[in-house]
Amino acid sequence: MSAIRYVLLTLLVREPLSGYDIKQQMNSRIGPFWKVGSNQIYPTLSKLRADGYVKLQGVKLHEYRPARKLYEITEQGREALKQWTVESGGLGTIRDELLLKAYNLWLVDPAKMIVRVEEIKKQHEGILADYLAKVEELKPLRDSRLKMDPISSSVAVVEFGIQYEKLYIDWCNRLLAGMGDD
Amino acid sequence: MSAIRYVLLTLLVREPLSGYDIKQQMNSRIGPFWKVGSNQIYPTLSKLRADGYVKLQGVKLHEYRPARKLYEITEQGREALKQWTVESGGLGTIRDELLLKAYNLWLVDPAKMIVRVEEIKKQHEGILADYLAKVEELKPLRDSRLKMDPISSSVAVVEFGIQYEKLYIDWCNRLLAGMGDD
DNA sequence: AGCGTCATGTAAGGAGTTACATGATTTT
């Protein structure tokens, strides 16, 4: 079973969601770690349902504007997700154009590259600010009685994001220092 | 023009290479930042050649065992690469299964997850060691007369890798501390 | 009436993964 299916189950194990909800949560929560479009979400939900990992909780016409299909994880889906989580998987990859472009720093006009790096740095500063806001929002929601609750797990992931963005911004600064007047 | 084409040009702008060489350099140099297989390399080289971005330097039957096609970047290829390097591009994504799995920490048996995290941590320690060795190997090769030479650009990228692996290992340690006996 | 957002989906095409095919040379 492919990774996207587990991505959806990862969200559905916490609460029943519609395809649209999943798309929203992808953009905000899982954001830069994994991106999924509606073209993948809807067919994947159908397949998960056909295989018995999720079921339709009901299509609610009332309360919501257009019909909204709420999907709920099944016991089978929950077990499959638990197993996948503790299974070994391959190493990840960082797919970042700037990292590739940095190999060509020596080739190009530093002035032009400085503009580009500053631009990307600003974008990462924006993401960092979002993560910091999110972690502050999540922290008080943690269930202190449990060692590991869903919120704490989310916090752990967002904290990775925070550290990553900080390192990215630092790296941009070092690049800029190396290209600037020295 | 797509990203893989620039990946190949990024390597070819430094020295003429064969498809096989490119694959080797991918695994070692660009490694975890961008992965490309032979199925993408050979057709892409053909397309780049058809479009005039690279040319065949000659097929050397002597000196090498099987026939080895050496590709060389053209002036057109060099200009295209320079332009792409200073162009703006989208944000990168980290595609890492453990990051996704961490969302499900609360779901699973901590003992099983500890084994998994320790395993992945060890892999990252190995990559870090490789990067550290590589940077020490590259540093003395830098051309100190230039502000930016190809080696310095490579060093900048590897240094990103070093910082990333350190952060990953730290994050694994924090996860383990959170799951362990406390 | 028109625009924005909610909500579900499809189409087309390129990118990426895993595996296989072929054949020469070098090492054990």
Place this chain on the structure above:
DNA sequence: AAAATCATGTAACTCCTTACATGACGCT
């Protein structure tokens, strides 16, 4: 003689990206 490595490629399949299509509801 067999196995490993060098070297070029193809095949099949899944994934991912960008864009489009459809329609209801809510606001101005």
